[in-house]
Amino acid sequence: MTAQMWMLLGGFVLAVWLIALPLGRWLALVSERAPRPLAGIEASLLRACGVSGEEQGWRGYAGALLLFNLIGVIALYALQRLQPGLPLNPQQFAAPTWDSALNTAVSFVTNTNWQGYGGESTMSHLTQMLGLTVQNFLSAATGIAVAFALMRGFARSGAGGIGNFWVDLLRITLWLLLPLSFLLALAFAAQGVIQNLSPDLTVTLLEPLHADAGTVGTQTLAMGPVASQEAIKMLGTNGGGFMNANSAHPFENPTAWTNVLQMLAIFAIPAGLCMAFGRLVGDRRQGWALLAAMTVLFVAAVIGIMSLEQAGNPHLAAIGVDQAASALQAGGNMEGKEVRFGVAASALFAAITTAASCGAVNAMHASLTPLAGGITMLLMQLGEVVFGGVGSGLYGMLLFAVLAVFVAGLMTGRTPAYLGKKIEPAEMKWVAVAILVTPLLVLSGTALAVSSETGRAGLLNPAAAGFSEVLYAFSSAANNNGSAFAGLSANTPFYNLTLAIAMALGRFAVIVPVLALAGALAARTRAVRDPAAAQDAAMPTHGPMFVVLLVLTVLLVGALTYLPALALGPVVEHINLYR
Amino acid sequence: MNAALHALRPALSLFLLLSALTGLAYPLLVTALAQTLFPERAAGSLIRDGEQLTGSALIGQPFSSPGHFWSRPSATATQPYNGAASGGNNLGANNRVLVDAAAQRIAALRAADPDNRAPVPVDLVTASASGLDPDISLAAARYQAARVARARGVAPAAVEALIERHARHPWLGFVGEPRVNVLALNRALDALR
Numbered sequence: 001m002t003a004q005m006w007m008l009l010g011g012f013v014l015a016v017w018l019i020a021l022p023l024g025r026w027l028a029l030v031s032e033r034a035p036r037p038l039a040g041i042e043a044s045l046l047r048a049c050g051v052s053g054e055e056q057g058w059r060g061y062a063g064a065l066l067l068f069n070l071i072g073v074i075a076l077y078a079l080q081r082l083q084p085g086l087p088l089n090p091q092q093f094a095a096p097t098w099d100s101a102l103n104t105a106v107s108f109v110t111n112t113n114w115q116g117y118g119g120e121s122t123m124s125h126l127t128q129m130l131g132l133t134v135q136n137f138l139s140a141a142t143g144i145a146v147a148f149a150l151m152r153g154f155a156r157s158g159a160g161g162i163g164n165f166w167v168d169l170l171r172i173t174l175w176l177l178l179p180l181s182f183l184l185a186l187a188f189a190a191q192g193v194i195q196n197l198s199p200d201l202t203v204t205l206l207e208p209l210h211a212d213a214g215t216v217g218t219q220t221l222a223m224g225p226v227a228s229q230e231a232i233k234m235l236g237t238n239g240g241g242f243m244n245a246n247s248a249h250p251f252e253n254p255t256a257w258t259n260v261l262q263m264l265a266i267f268a269i270p271a272g273l274c275m276a277f278g279r280l281v282g283d284r285r286q287g288w289a290l291l292a293a294m295t296v297l298f299v300a301a302v303i304g305i306m307s308l309e310q311a312g313n314p315h316l317a318a319i320g321v322d323q324a325a326s327a328l329q330a331g332g333n334m335e336g337k338e339v340r341f342g343v344a345a346s347a348l349f350a351a352i353t354t355a356a357s358c359g360a361v362n363a364m365h366a367s368l369t370p371l372a373g374g375i376t377m378l379l380m381q382l383g384e385v386v387f388g389g390v391g392s393g394l395y396g397m398l399l400f401a402v403l404a405v406f407v408a409g410l411m412t413g414r415t416p417a418y419l420g421k422k423i424e425p426a427e428m429k430w431v432a433v434a435i436l437v438t439p440l441l442v443l444s445g446t447a448l449a450v451s452s453e454t455g456r457a458g459l460l461n462p463a464a465a466g467f468s469e470v471l472y473a474f475s476s477a478a479n480n481n482g483s484a485f486a487g488l489s490a491n492t493p494f495y496n497l498t499l500a501i502a503m504a505l506g507r508f509a510v511i512v513p514v515l516a517l518a519g520a521l522a523a524r525t526r527a528v529r530d531p532a533a534a535q536d537a538a539m540p541t542h543g544p545m546f547v548v549l550l551v552l553t554v555l556l557v558g559a560l561t562y563l564p565a566l567a568l569g570p571v572v573e574h575i576n577l578y579r
Numbered sequence: 580m581n582a583a584l585h586a587l588r589p590a591l592s593l594f595l596l597l598s599a600l601t602g603l604a605y606p607l608l609v610t611a612l613a614q615t616l617f618p619e620r621a622a623g624s625l626i627r628d629g630e631q632l633t634g635s636a637l638i639g640q641p642f643s644s645p646g647h648f649w650s651r652p653s654a655t656a657t658q659p660y661n662g663a664a665s666g667g668n669n670l671g672a673n674n675r676v677l678v679d680a681a682a683q684r685i686a687a688l689r690a691a692d693p694d695n696r697a698p699v700p701v702d703l704v705t706a707s708a709s710g711l712d713p714d715i716s717l718a719a720a721r722y723q724a725a726r727v728a729r730a731r732g733v734a735p736a737a738v739e740a741l742i743e744r745h746a747r748h749p750w751l752g753f754v755g756e757p758r759v760n761v762l763a764l765n766r767a768l769d770a771l772r
Contacts, residue, residue: 220663223636
């Protein structure tokens with residue numbers, strides 16, 4: 001860890017907390033009502049769409065959510081397949097294959113944004129805007145809506161409903177995501193992120209390129225409406241790049257400052273939701289405890305990745321490469337990284353994007369040193385609860401909080417309770433299902449792929465690094481992250497379909513149990529009326545003790561589930577690297 | 580089934596409304612504003628020599644003559660620095676191909692500058708993530724300065740001074756990296772005489 005790394009990490013964590021405070025207040029407000037001057041607009045839009053706005057029980061809420069997301073998949077699939085005949089396709093891109101289009105549709109609707117295709121060479125401007133940008137917004141709004149529903153479950157007492165999905169969806173999109181994205185997009189454009197509807201440009205090279213095939217005098221530059229998509233890609237923890245190289249592309253992420261903005265945008269809403277949760281349940285310390293647990297896990301991961309990346313690659317050191325940090329260079333493992341970000345901001349970004357289920361990358365994760373790559377995998381495998389996706393991070397962490405309370409209750413012989421709500425078998429069943437779905441998908445998917453001929457055909461790197469590519473892919477898909485060890489040739493029917501299944505179940509087979517849990521909790525009456533007083537009766541869930549317990553619960557479930565698989569990939573690779 | 584049919588109207592109408600707002604109104608409004616407020620940047624920070632487009636200030640170009648500073652290796656498809664197919668090579672740290680490519684690159688650098696026995700700065704032998712990296716580290720520029728000066732028949736101090744003029748340093752020592760834009764540096768070199 002260099003001094004620069006400590007400063008970058010410290011400054012970043014501080015900035016995230018400072019953003020979380022006002023944003024948490026705003027999120028809490030939006031979860032309850034429309035902002036005052038805009039309530040009239042919202043009401044008339046809802047009326048026009050035929051929404052009555054009455055409270056829904058968890059089944060009604062889940063049904064509406066699933067229907068809406070199904071429409072999203074169908075529309076995005078159709079838009080891709082029809083793109084050759086539609087306007088704003090200056091490069092005249094053909095339709096993606098049916099399996100690729102299906103994979104992409106599921107990927108963007110589930111907030112995963114796994115990309116089997118290369119953006120600038122596949123998708124028309126219209127598909128990028130009306131298809132992919134739209135789902136960047138709607139999948140984010142869906143995740144936040146579920147978090148709102150679960151928060152209401154804890155906040156309410158003896159209630160039949162957990163909110164109205166249509167109202168939540170509209171409110172989150174209009175009063176949260178659109179204004180924030182708009183400001184961020186303009187900030188990006190001011191820094192050099194492109195925003196136009198031009199076809200590719202051809203420019204003359206300063207020095208002609210002498211290649212095997214002959215001399216080339218020009219370079220092609222992909223164009224498009226990038227800034228507008230970039231903003232919601234980060235704010236909604238989506239992560240699907242306009243360009244193939246994602247946030248490593250200079251047109252997506254041109255400067256060290258856009259990089260800082262992108263990193264902050266990823267964590268802003270997940271951190272803000274913790275604060276909003278504290279406000280909604282009437283005890284802000286509860287929100288701080290969740291944020292503290294997330295921060296502890298995050299900082300540990302960043303220190304690990306930064307140190308490993310700065311140490312560099314011993315194979316390169318052996319052939320006379322200078323990897324030492326100095327005033328003239330960042331040094332370290334620069335394979336698959338950009339000079340303007342160096343090792344520090346690339347390592348930090350890698351931790352952020354996998355801790356949150358964003359999946360944008362500003363460096364190629366396949367070329368991380370093996371254990372650093374292993375940490376990014378583990379961050380996903382922990383269930384995307386270290387900040388996590390917008391909404392999904394909070395509801396994922398709350399599942400672990402309930403589990404932690406339950407375990408503590410068993411140990412002390414008390415009836416477990418969280419925020420004054422008794423945790424009983426009905427609740428624990430839903431928690432267990434929601435926590436166990438993703439490991440099942442990751443491990444069985446990986447096993448299927450590496451034991452089949454078609455699965456192994458896609459590997460780029462040999463041996464353990466190849467296994468890591470597959471383990472990373474299924475960890476990423478089932479946890480709705482979307483980043484990749486991109487050596488894997490995943491644009492084949494086998495990977496497109498198996499990963500689509502992992503993404504869909506990893507999203508909705510978690511959301512439905514979470515909503516059921518919200519319903520069960522909302523119906524339960526609180527033993528003590530005041531949640532803060534209820535706290536003191538049982539084990540407090542806002543102090544350092546609970547933070548430690550929560551961190552250990554997350555690590556225990558993750559480690560027990562994944563250590564054997566990680567040992568076969570990153571750990572073996574690491575040993576080979578230093579042998 | 581009835582409930583699903585009942586929900587179909589809000590589902591479809593909200594989907595259409597939100598698609599129009601987030602997929603058309605929002606990106607088109609941002610396009611209009613960005614092209615008004617920051618026209619050069621929204622168009623790609625393009626460099627023009629008269630009528631001719633000669634590159635983007637943000638996108639790297641390949642160089643291999645001894646009289647120019649070389650950019651980083653690029654792994655983009657069909658040709659290096661292909662701005663229509665960005666990407667890295669995704670090789671693992673243990674992959675033989677990666678180490679061999681670095682060794683070849685070192686050999687090429689040494690062949691062009693036999694007297695230079697200094698260790699090679701790492702960014703000069705590793706492929707970038709985008710394959711379009713416009714920068715090299717200051718260490719990588721200094722490493723090449725003597726070769727460039729000799730090939731051009733100019734004083735090494737003049738080349739060093741040019742690097743210094745184009746050098747970018749981290750803000751407060753931690754945001755950004757010590758680096759120089761290769762295309763800008765080479766254009767300035769060409770303008771020397």
